[in-house]
């Protein structure tokens with residue numbers, strides 16, 4: 001729960017500290033009033049990004065016609081058609097979704113007059129950034145936020161991520177919540193939100209792995225430089241009945257399992273071109289129920305993506321595989337089909 005003042009602070013931080021990708025256009029139009037914005041992501045549920053866009057439209061009704069929110073759960077051809085209709089000049093989305101849309105643009109199916117792409121929520125490798133920038137012929141920025149604090153950090157002109165430490169504190173800590181030395185990545189990170197008064201968060205574990213540097217940045221900013229370890233989930237590429245490849249975003253799959261099925265501790269594994277396997281950690285009848293709800297939600301999602309024949313097996317009381325690094329992925333591609341995932345994940 002966040003109060004109006006906190007949301008206003010997030011908006012101000014986004015507006016004032018986001019890198020200026022088009023200085024001349026922003027000089028003429030600092031509040032992006034003449035732009036058409038499209039947001040592609042989770043459009044239902046309690047996500048702060050969606051709530052924030054709805055709030056902006058409510059307090060500035062003139063924005064309603066120039067802003068559109070599109071769900072990343074839509075089949076790709078529907079998403080592309082909706083974007084072509086809206087013709088956004090600004091696109092805000094996740095790096096992995098931007099990469100899939102870049103492929104649609106390169107294939108000539110997506111034709112939008114986009115001039116800036118704002119990404120966040122996942123890491124963005126230099127290779128992925130270059131592909132997106134060249135496909136759309138525009139600049140790409142990256143910022144870091146969480147539902148508990150929407151505008152945590154944004155990039156400076158040197159491409160380093162600066163924490164808005166005047167409004168949010170991040171403390172990288174070890175397994176027992178003890179601080180780790182400056183510059184080291186912790187096991188997890190504690191967030192203190194100095195903007196939100198309605199539900200104060202003090203040293204709240206946000207589960208991300210972050211390092212905070214004590215070295216100043218050459219750009220001259222006094223805000224500390226942080227590095228965020230990216231999500232490790234894979235993009236899945238399955239085949240439809242005609243052998244055509246269909247890509248599924250890991251964030252879309254985890255959203256289906258969390259929001260539609262109410263299952264949070266799981267691992268979804270790809271086992272071949274047309275087969276998925278779901279491990280659900282819960283045991284006994286609770287686990288059986290969770291597995292059944294998850295399989296039903298996944299099959300419905302796969303049908304909507306044009307993949308009705310893909311099988312979804314599964315087992316409860318099983319937490320799945322853990323990588324050698326100790327990280328447990330929630331969405332795991334078939335090792336033989338992990339083609340472009342390297343471009344998305346860190």
Ligand SMILES: [Zn+2]
Pocket residue numbers: 156157158160162217218219220221
């Ligand atoms: Zn800097």
